[in-house]
Amino acid sequence: MYAPPRAPEFNDAVYALVRSVPAGRVTTYGRVAQQLPTPPHSNPDAHRRLGARWVGSALHACPPDVPWHRVINAQGRISFGPGAVQQRALLSAEGVQFTEAGTVNLQQFGWPAAAASPQLL
Numbered sequence: 001m002y003a004p005p006r007a008p009e010f011n012d013a014v015y016a017l018v019r020s021v022p023a024g025r026v027t028t029y030g031r032v033a034q035q036l037p038t039p040p041h042s043n044p045d046a047h048r049r050l051g052a053r054w055v056g057s058a059l060h061a062c063p064p065d066v067p068w069h070r071v072i073n074a075q076g077r078i079s080f081g082p083g084a085v086q087q088r089a090l091l092s093a094e095g096v097q098f099t100e101a102g103t104v105n106l107q108q109f110g111w112p113a114a115a116a117s118p119q120l121l
Contacts (some may be wrong), residue, residue, distance in 0.1 A: 004050075011062075013036050018062075019065070021067060025073075025096075026109050029052035029059075029073060031053050035108070042049055043103060069091055070111075072087075075103065076106050
């Protein structure tokens with residue numbers, strides 16, 4: 001199951017949180033999921049195991065005012081897909097730098113700053 005119970009409510013919470021990520025910063029799918037409460041009618045184990053996928057699913061269909069490009073995977077990479085080139089261009093335009101390997105330094109560009117430590121991602 002890639003969508004949480006009551007997906008519209010969960011998606012709205014994802015969008016509100018992602019809107020708060022400032023330009024020039026990134027967060028991860030998992031970190032967004034960790035910052036949200038377990039959706040009603042869902043169990044905490046499902047939220048823990050599937051939350052990052054639920055966030056990805058929500059961002060796949062987000063409104064235009066949501067800065068979806070500021071959410072990357074826990075390895076500091078842009079996930080593969082049709083928007084990957086656009087995502088990298090948008091992040092680069094905001095000053096986010098990529099290593100030669102194509103990763104973002106989460107210690108430098110992670111949001112919130114405490115999320116940059118690997119144990120929290």
